[in-house]
Amino acid sequence: METKNITLHQLQNWMQGMLIKGSPSTDDRKVIEAVVNHSQRLSAMRHLNIYRSSYIARLRACLQNQFIALAYALGNDLFESFADQYLDSCPSESYTLNTLGEKLPAFLEQTRPDADLEQKESWPDFIIELAGFEYALSEIFDEQAAGDFTILTPDTPDNLLKVTPVLHLFSHHFPICQYYLDFLQHKEPELPFPEESYCAVSRRDYKLGLFVIRRAQYYFLKSMQEGRSVKKSMKYLAKNFEFKIEDLEKIWPEWKRNFITSGFLCV
Amino acid sequence: MIKKRDQYLKIINALPNPGLGLGLRSKHFNYILEHNPAVDWFEVISENFMDSGGRPRHILRQIAEKYPVVMHGVSLSIGSTDPLNMEYLGKLKTLAAEVKPLWISDHLCWTGVNNLNTHDLLPVLLNEESLKHICSRIRMAQDFMDRPLVFENPSTYLTFKQSTIPEWEFLKYMAEETGCGLLLDVNNVYVSAFNNDFDPVHYINHLPHNRIVQMHIAGHQHCGDYIIDTHDRNVVQDVWKLFTQAWQLTGGVATLLEWDSNIPDFDEYHTELLKAKQYMSVMTGYNMDTEKLEYSSDAVSNPVDFLVNDFKW
Ligand SMILES: [Fe+2]
Numbered sequence: 324m325e326t327k328n329i330t331l332h333q334l335q336n337w338m339q340g341m342l343i344k345g346s347p348s349t350d351d352r353k354v355i356e357a358v359v360n361h362s363q364r365l366s367a368m369r370h371l372n373i374y375r376s377s378y379i380a381r382l383r384a385c386l387q388n389q390f391i392a393l394a395y396a397l398g399n400d401l402f403e404s405f406a407d408q409y410l411d412s413c414p415s416e417s418y419t420l421n422t423l424g425e426k427l428p429a430f431l432e433q434t435r436p437d438a439d440l441e442q443k444e445s446w447p448d449f450i451i452e453l454a455g456f457e458y459a460l461s462e463i464f465d466e467q468a469a470g471d472f473t474i475l476t477p478d479t480p481d482n483l484l485k486v487t488p489v490l491h492l493f494s495h496h497f498p499i500c501q502y503y504l505d506f507l508q509h510k511e512p513e514l515p516f517p518e519e520s521y522c523a524v525s526r527r528d529y530k531l532g533l534f535v536i537r538r539a540q541y542y543f544l545k546s547m548q549e550g551r552s553v554k555k556s557m558k559y560l561a562k563n564f565e566f567k568i569e570d571l572e573k574i575w576p577e578w579k580r581n582f583i584t585s586g587f588l589c590v
Numbered sequence: 591m592i593k594k595r596d597q598y599l600k601i602i603n604a605l606p607n608p609g610l611g612l613g614l615r616s617k618h619f620n621y622i623l624e625h626n627p628a629v630d631w632f633e634v635i636s637e638n639f640m641d642s643g644g645r646p647r648h649i650l651r652q653i654a655e656k657y658p659v660v661m662h663g664v665s666l667s668i669g670s671t672d673p674l675n676m677e678y679l680g681k682l683k684t685l686a687a688e689v690k691p692l693w694i695s696d697h698l699c700w701t702g703v704n705n706l707n708t709h710d711l712l713p714v715l716l717n718e719e720s721l722k723h724i725c726s727r728i729r730m731a732q733d734f735m736d737r738p739l740v741f742e743n744p745s746t747y748l749t750f751k752q753s754t755i756p757e758w759e760f761l762k763y764m765a766e767e768t769g770c771g772l773l774l775d776v777n778n779v780y781v782s783a784f785n786n787d788f789d790p791v792h793y794i795n796h797l798p799h800n801r802i803v804q805m806h807i808a809g810h811q812h813c814g815d816y817i818i819d820t821h822d823r824n825v826v827q828d829v830w831k832l833f834t835q836a837w838q839l840t841g842g843v844a845t846l847l848e849w850d851s852n853i854p855d856f857d858e859y860h861t862e863l864l865k866a867k868q869y870m871s872v873m874t875g876y877n878m879d880t881e882k883l884e885y886s887s888d889a890v891s892n893p894v895d896f897l898v899n900d901f902k903w
Contacts, residue, residue, distance in 0.1 A: 329752065331671050332671040336703055338712065339703055339704070343708070358752075359749070360750065360751055362786055364815035365785075370748035371748055373747040374712065374747055377710060377818075414706050414708075415708075418675060419640075421641060464644050464645070465641065465646070466644065467643030468644075529645035
């Protein structure tokens with residue numbers, strides 16, 4: 324780079340490159356000395372290095388905050404190496420750090436170690452699902468939604484019931500929600516085996532609630548989310564899945580009670 | 591242009607001094623709402639609230655009803671050669687309409703170019719070309735926001751060979767040209783002065799004191815041959831000394847203690863802030879106790895509350 328009459332834009336472009344890319348080459352070092360002053364105690368290189376190391380450390384720490392369970396599941400070293408690769412290929416384009424991890428699940432999918440192999444390993448699937456779930460939680464925490472809903476009682480007629488707009492349903496190939504809850508309760512969960520799992524995330528008084536639910540409950544609530552009433556959702560489940568309408572009707576009062584206390588329903 | 595500048599200047603000169611303030615941190619949300627502590631005002635990091643439709647925004651609404659609030663940003667990137675981010679400014683304006691801050695501040699820095707964001711407060715080139723560039727962007731941002739903005743001296747860890755104007759002079763010209771206000775971070779002056787071999791006392795003496803509407807004080811980490819602005823501990827005596835000097839020269843302005851990592855309980859945070867009272871006068875300010883300097887080499891500069899949402903269960 325010509326350093327004599329360097330423009331403002333060239334200077335910023337150059338400095339940003341120095342922060343974002345890996346170690347400076349010998350040529351880079353010459354430029355650094357031509358652009359940056361040395362001081363009594365530090366060389367130009369060491370001055371620049373303060374920014375270089377802060378850049379990566381800050382963003383790594385930020386990802387670690389956003390993906391606490393993922394960082395636990397991978398272990399610190401592996402998480403750090405994933406984070407560094409991610410930041411290298413997807414540097415932040417936003418004014419906010421809240422979306423820094425937005426592309427991490429997709430990045431993990433694209434760079435899975437067994438991408439070219441026919442026989443896939445299962446742990447990358449778990450890691451990808453966990454990353455997606457954690458990012459979703461951070462979005463739900465801050466999503467725009469009306470604050471209060473009418474408090475329901477088990478006496479509220481079924482035909483008035485709807486699912487709340489802040490209810491989010493997830494289906495996973497691993498017990499992701501359980502793993503996450505165990506992690507939060509310091510139970511130090513081990514990498515789980517594949518197992519279909521379902522969960523619901525609600526937000527009440529701006530706080531998140533995580534609930535492991537059953538398959539039937541998942542499809543039932545999904546159906547209500549699609550706009551069907553309680554009665555129609557039962558019929559829908561009986562028609563499209565292996566559930567029997569008599570069983571659903573029998574278990575409904577218990578579901579209703581649980582759904583209401585968990586903040587899934589409103590009128 | 592001159593008319594606008596004079597209008598902004600008038601507004602800056604008429605800003606109140608709300609007293610001693612603290613940064614609003616999510617760790618203290620519940621405490622503040624339950625105890626209504628006797629803090630004069632709160633400073634909020636604009637980016638932590640501007641996109642929030644959840645708890646942070648909900649809490650801020652309640653706090654803004656009870657306390658004066660100042661909005662402090664980290665993403666305006668006034669020094670960048672990219673165009674101003676109008677989406678960002680739009681959200682800043684919306685938040686300001688809701689929170690009604692006493693003023694809105696950001697830093698004399700750039701955070702990225704080519705649509706990337708390093709999320710760091712990077713040092714600007716201090717020469718005439720850069721001054722012109724920055725002043726024109728301050729005018730645009732102020733006109734869009736329909737109010738003067740306030741700019742803070744950042745902690746810097748390097749200087750450019752092409753720089754020709756001392757930072758204090760650059761800030762003075764900036765204020766003269768645009769009518770903007772200044773936020774003097776005395777800890778940043780101390781940190782930058784140590785890292786780049788200038789005299790912090792001289793720097794503070796030469797600022798345009800009538801344009802300073804606010805001060806920051808904070809703790810930093812000494813790493814031996816350089817200092818990192820970590821905002822993670824108590825304020826050191828040398829910074830309190832500079833605070834006393836700045837307090838005398840400005841006649842006393844709104845002062846805020848920044849604490850962004852290893853954040854203590856609210857009471858401890860507030861107690862550290864209230865120490866400022868004893869350093870407002872030279873007479874009471876010099877009962878210096880000796881300090882133990884601790885060196886460490888793994889510090890990360892933490893110029894602002896960079897945390898992503900931490901939700902509590
Ligand atoms: Fe500051």
